[in-house]
Amino acid sequence: xxxxxxxxxxxxxxxxxxxxxxxxxxxxxxxxxxxxxxxxxxxxxxxxxxxxxxxxxxxxxxxxxxxxxxxxxxxxxxxxxxxxxxxxxxxxxxxxxxxxxxxxxxxxxxxxxxxxxxxxxxxxxxxxxxxxxxxxxxxxxxxxxxxxxxxxxxxxxxxxxxxxxxxxxxxxxxxxxxxxxxxxxxxxxxxxxxxxxxxxxxxxxxxxxxxxxxxxxxxxxxxxxxxxxxxxxxxxxxxxxxxxxxxxxxxxxxxxxxxxxxxxxxxxxxxxxxxxxxxxxxxxxxxxxxxxxxxxxxxxxx
Amino acid sequence: xxxxxxxxxxxxxxxxxxxxxxxxxxxxxxxxxxxxxxxxxxxxxxxxxxxxxxxxxxxxxxxxxxxxxxxxxxxxxxxxxxxxxxxxxxxxxxxxxxxxxxxxxxxxxxxxxxxxxxxxxxxxxxxxxxxxxxxxxxxxxxxxxxxxxxxxxxxxxxxxxxxxxxxxxxxxxxxxxxxxxxx
Amino acid sequence: xxxxxxxxxxxxxxxxxxxxxxxxxxxxxxxxxxxxxxxxxxxxxxxxxxxxxxxxxxxxxxxxxxxxxxxxxxxxxxxxxxxxxxxxxxxxxxxxxxxxxxxxxxxxxxxxxxxxxxxxxxxxxxxxxxxxxxxxxxxxxxxxxxxxxxxxxxxxxxxxxxxxxxxxxxxxxxxxxxxxxxxxxxxxxxx
Numbered sequence: 001x002x003x004x005x006x007x008x009x010x011x012x013x014x015x016x017x018x019x020x021x022x023x024x025x026x027x028x029x030x031x032x033x034x035x036x037x038x039x040x041x042x043x044x045x046x047x048x049x050x051x052x053x054x055x056x057x058x059x060x061x062x063x064x065x066x067x068x069x070x071x072x073x074x075x076x077x078x079x080x081x082x083x084x085x086x087x088x089x090x091x092x093x094x095x096x097x098x099x100x101x102x103x104x105x106x107x108x109x110x111x112x113x114x115x116x117x118x119x120x121x122x123x124x125x126x127x128x129x130x131x132x133x134x135x136x137x138x139x140x141x142x143x144x145x146x147x148x149x150x151x152x153x154x155x156x157x158x159x160x161x162x163x164x165x166x167x168x169x170x171x172x173x174x175x176x177x178x179x180x181x182x183x184x185x186x187x188x189x190x191x192x193x194x195x196x197x198x199x200x201x202x203x204x205x206x207x208x209x210x211x212x213x214x215x216x217x218x219x220x221x222x223x224x225x226x227x228x229x230x231x232x233x234x235x236x237x238x239x240x241x242x243x244x245x246x247x248x249x250x251x252x253x254x255x256x257x258x259x260x261x262x263x264x265x266x267x268x269x270x271x272x273x274x275x276x277x278x279x280x281x282x283x284x285x286x287x288x289x290x291x292x293x294x295x296x297x298x299x300x301x302x
Numbered sequence: 303x304x305x306x307x308x309x310x311x312x313x314x315x316x317x318x319x320x321x322x323x324x325x326x327x328x329x330x331x332x333x334x335x336x337x338x339x340x341x342x343x344x345x346x347x348x349x350x351x352x353x354x355x356x357x358x359x360x361x362x363x364x365x366x367x368x369x370x371x372x373x374x375x376x377x378x379x380x381x382x383x384x385x386x387x388x389x390x391x392x393x394x395x396x397x398x399x400x401x402x403x404x405x406x407x408x409x410x411x412x413x414x415x416x417x418x419x420x421x422x423x424x425x426x427x428x429x430x431x432x433x434x435x436x437x438x439x440x441x442x443x444x445x446x447x448x449x450x451x452x453x454x455x456x457x458x459x460x461x462x463x464x465x466x467x468x469x470x471x472x473x474x475x476x477x478x479x480x481x482x483x484x485x
Numbered sequence: 486x487x488x489x490x491x492x493x494x495x496x497x498x499x500x501x502x503x504x505x506x507x508x509x510x511x512x513x514x515x516x517x518x519x520x521x522x523x524x525x526x527x528x529x530x531x532x533x534x535x536x537x538x539x540x541x542x543x544x545x546x547x548x549x550x551x552x553x554x555x556x557x558x559x560x561x562x563x564x565x566x567x568x569x570x571x572x573x574x575x576x577x578x579x580x581x582x583x584x585x586x587x588x589x590x591x592x593x594x595x596x597x598x599x600x601x602x603x604x605x606x607x608x609x610x611x612x613x614x615x616x617x618x619x620x621x622x623x624x625x626x627x628x629x630x631x632x633x634x635x636x637x638x639x640x641x642x643x644x645x646x647x648x649x650x651x652x653x654x655x656x657x658x659x660x661x662x663x664x665x666x667x668x669x670x671x672x673x674x675x676x
Contacts, residue, residue, distance in 0.1 A: 380620070410638045413618075
């Protein structure tokens with residue numbers, strides 16, 4: 001009985017933590033971008049105001065059933081991914097379902113949100129949404145391949161598919177994955193650039209050319225749900241990366257430091273980059289990241 | 303919309319809502335006249351309007367504020383009305399320059415409207431030809447104060463007086479072939 | 486730049502003798518020629534093919550309402566000589582038809598569409614939408630001088646009170662400088 005109560009409390013706590021941390025990271029990103037552009041920038045908690053305001057808007061857009069479902073799809077997907085990732089190494093509240101799910105399940109469930117979004121955006125009938133969805137799915141084909149290669153290299157090297165096991169092995173041996181298989185890490189890092197969609201890979205949103213792409217017909221509460229779920233998803237992916245390559249985290253402070261450093265890599269890279277075209281983006285992932293993934297795989301087998 | 307029954311609690315809810323609305327204004331990136339050239343300096347590093355939580359929105363569905371930056375030809379007015387009707391409540395309009403107030407230097411032109419608030423409700427007028435970025439920011443601050451006071455809900459006013467606005471709009475737009483939006 | 490206007494007089498005399506046209510040198514690097522309506526295309530082609538006036542800079546129309554004529558101006562530029570040549574022609578105001586010349590410069594199409602909308606000049610065979618800048622316009626073409634914009638604006642658009650004391654600027658300026666407004670200007674004046 002106590003177990004279940006801990007589980008429920010832990011799940012709620014995890015979602016709240018992911019939401020707060022993800023939104024704060026979004027605000028910090030805006031601050032960093034502003035400082036690089038020699039501006040003062042918004043307050044780092046500005047994104048909380050944005051979400052709160054969007055929630056308080058009256059929304060009356062109706063394009064059909066799927067359009068109303070799409071934000072829920074993304075939210076569900078983000079929370080599901082979060083639930084199957086161990087947040088802390090041996091936390092009482094933060095373990096959730098991580099013992100039951102493994103990397104293959106995560107690989108399977110992660111594209112669920114974008115696909116639901118594609119259905120919803122398709123129903124709005126906005127041409128910008130359709131182009132954005134096409135671009136997003138093409139880009140996913142691009143970065144999934146180095147990502148999967150890198151994860152398979154991991155599974156071969158540790159002979160397990162459980163994230164918890166991988167973290168335990170790293171902690172026991174004292175060697176982080178980033179040192180024992182740097183090529184797999186690099187491939188996964190490049191895949192992360194595509195996942196977070198900062199420049200130069202922001203071809204899906206692309207405010208200047210696509211009017212924010214798939215989200216262009218979503219306003220008010222739907223946009224708030226999409227913002228918060230993307231924050232949760234960002235946090236989940238960061239935690240997954242920290243677990244796989246940086247030996248997990250003992251406590252929240254360690255986790256925050258590791259995730260923030262990792263998160264700043266695509267942000268800072270994006271600050272100095274213009275936007276790619278779609279085919280440039282895909283060929284980018286199919287060149288060096290793919291090669292690094294293959295090398296990582298060979299490294300793991302040897 | 304009342305979330306809670308109790309009047310005092312509703313007051314607190316309203317305060318929080320208006321505080322959030324005030325501090326997060328998404329501006330529709332739609333330049334209508336010559337004043338659109340004042341927006342880039344307002345948004346970029348010299349005057350940096352993002353300090354006040356003002357940022358651009360790409361589509362009318364996501365936007366709160368519509369900037370009418372200067373004179374409006376009848377052809378542009380048609381587009382402005384379409385954009386305004388696609389925006390979600392609560393929505394605000396900030397009108398720039400003399401042209402939107404009384405026609406400015408185009409008061410006798412055959413194709414520009416003279417008083418914007420006959421066609422769409424306007425929250426804040428910024429006078430000048432053109433207003434400088436400082437004036438633009440002051441206009442935004444005036445709008446924020448208006449929102450905090452709670453009397454900036456002009457979307458509702460537009461819906462209530464839609465007949466009057468439609469009559470004025472149809473007077474200048476002769477061939478009315480616009481879709482009806484569900485607000 | 487030399488001030489003896491050799492190149493300018495050369496092109497002017499060439500066109501004068503070839504087409505039996507009027508014309509004069511306005512100043513350094515500016516030459517104008519007045520030709521008949523049906524000679525415009527040959528003058529333009531001659532200047533373009535033979536003399537290197539390959540750039541069409543502008544084309545516009547002036548409403549000479551007192552003389553009952555429209556004046557069409559084609560400004561063409563030679564990058565080699567650095568001379569702007571104004572080819573001017575007059576057409577009847579009551580029956581404004583002009584030859585469609587967008588085969589010589591394709592960008593003339595845009596100017597001709599504008600003139601068709603703003604002055605009501607017909608160009609037979611002109612390809613393009615009837616509406617260019619205006620939408621649903623059913624008055625007389627707005628850039629004609631007998632179109633009263635003030636009256637139209639008063640009739641169509643709501644005038645916010647408060648600017649009744651606005652004066653005609655020309656009156657104030659002429660009073661200051663002691664000049665006199667010409668008769669043709671007062672005839673279609675706003676007051």
